[in-house]
Amino acid sequence: MKSVELKKDIYWVGAVDWDIRNFHGYLTQRGSSYNSYLIMDEKIVLVDSVKHYLYEEMLERIKQIVDPSKIDYIICNHVEMDHSGSIPKIIKLCPNVIIVTSPQGEKGLKMHYDTTNWNFHIVKSGDTINIGTRNIAFLQTPMVHWPDNMVSYISEEKIIFSNDAFGQHIASTGRFDDEVPYSMLVEEARKYYANIVLPYGSQVQKVMEEVKKLDIEIIATSHGIIWRNYIADIVRLYDKWSRNETEKKAVIVYDTMWESTKKMANAIKDAFEDKDYNIHMYNLQGTHISDVMTELITAEYICIGSPTLNSSILPTVAAFLAYMKGLAPKNRKAIAFGSYGWAPLSIKEIEETLTKAGMDVVASEKINFVPTEVQLKELTDRIKKVI
Numbered sequence: 001m002k003s004v005e006l007k008k009d010i011y012w013v014g015a016v017d018w019d020i021r022n023f024h025g026y027l028t029q030r031g032s033s034y035n036s037y038l039i040m041d042e043k044i045v046l047v048d049s050v051k052h053y054l055y056e057e058m059l060e061r062i063k064q065i066v067d068p069s070k071i072d073y074i075i076c077n078h079v080e081m082d083h084s085g086s087i088p089k090i091i092k093l094c095p096n097v098i099i100v101t102s103p104q105g106e107k108g109l110k111m112h113y114d115t116t117n118w119n120f121h122i123v124k125s126g127d128t129i130n131i132g133t134r135n136i137a138f139l140q141t142p143m144v145h146w147p148d149n150m151v152s153y154i155s156e157e158k159i160i161f162s163n164d165a166f167g168q169h170i171a172s173t174g175r176f177d178d179e180v181p182y183s184m185l186v187e188e189a190r191k192y193y194a195n196i197v198l199p200y201g202s203q204v205q206k207v208m209e210e211v212k213k214l215d216i217e218i219i220a221t222s223h224g225i226i227w228r229n230y231i232a233d234i235v236r237l238y239d240k241w242s243r244n245e246t247e248k249k250a251v252i253v254y255d256t257m258w259e260s261t262k263k264m265a266n267a268i269k270d271a272f273e274d275k276d277y278n279i280h281m282y283n284l285q286g287t288h289i290s291d292v293m294t295e296l297i298t299a300e301y302i303c304i305g306s307p308t309l310n311s312s313i314l315p316t317v318a319a320f321l322a323y324m325k326g327l328a329p330k331n332r333k334a335i336a337f338g339s340y341g342w343a344p345l346s347i348k349e350i351e352e353t354l355t356k357a358g359m360d361v362v363a364s365e366k367i368n369f370v371p372t373e374v375q376l377k378e379l380t381d382r383i384k385k386v387i
């Protein structure tokens with residue numbers, strides 16, 4: 001339970017959540033962390049806190065450095081309770097502390113907690129506070145991830161406290177990007193972007209414009225690993241993802257009852273294979289919807305299949321469609337497909353949902369009961385013609 005020094009007198013004092021596997025619907029198979037930071041200057045500053053059930057862990061780390069009653073400022077970059085959840089607890093130890101937050105942050109905190117005796121200092125983009133030898137500047141980053149979000153930057157140290165931006169759900173004893181396997185780190189950053197940040201691409205673009213102007217040596221995220229060696233990589237990736245840039249890639253996702261829809265999925269795969277697409281195919285019986293989203297963020301095509309069940313679609317496919325619609329990937333082409341018995345209603349439902357989600361549905365394919373080899377070959381040929 002050690003605190004970790006990032007730069008002289010600036011410490012990670014967060015908490016590691018080894019057990020969490022579901023983060024509002026997102027499968028976090030590697031756990032997560034909630035990163036709070038302690039800055040020791042003439043004024044003592046805590047940047048963000050941790051989920052309420054890990055308060056003691058954060059407190060223990062703070063106590064290794066300073067008596068918590070001496071904290072002068074708590075910066076709340078984001079109200080969501082994974083970061084603000086321990087503020088009501090620690091504030092009891094430092095009742096005169098000043099909570100520094102955005103206007104929406106103040107509103108949000110007041111709607112989450114009894115803030116009757118809290119002292120607020122409200123900051124907007126461009127505002128700074130002096131804490132002695134350093135100044136902390138603030139930049140509001142609305143919708144990355146909530147309306148209240150902001151980031152904090154210390155120019156003297158070239159550190160940005162980015163809160164949700166650039167995070168990953170990883171539980172680890174390694175704190176820095178050069179202390180964990182690089183491919184795992186990028187994979188988890190991509191999954192995090194796809195499942196948390198994806199709806200807010202245009203807002204991320206605005207933030208990236210500002211971030212690119214800053215001299216940054218450390219990106220101190222609020223989840224997972226701190227970036228120091230691969231800053232250029234993650235900035236480039238965020239730029240790409242937030243532009244909705246796609247690759248020559250097709251994601252095929254389906255569920256199946258008697259394997260007819262699975263056979264259709266394979267026939268569609270053959271068409272993309274023939275055209276040299278990078279293909280990711282998922283049966284939703286064994287794949288979590290958040291893992292499908294990870295591949296979808298750079299896919300040119302999304303193909304979704306379900307047989308017709310009780311005049312509708314299979315529940316797994318319904319769940320995926322609802323989840324994907326909320327995350328709103330843009331500029332994608334889509335294919336709906338499925339088998340049916342007496343009424344091809346699943347295909348119609350998938351097509352309608354994809355259209356409502358703003359996708360360009362280039363094909364809608366249905367096959368009655370069990371496809372023959374000839375029908376599957378014809379399906380492959382039809383798809384080859386439209387992609």
Ligand code: FEO
Pocket residue numbers: 078080082083145146164222223
């Ligand atoms: Fe990690 Fe939007 O909270």
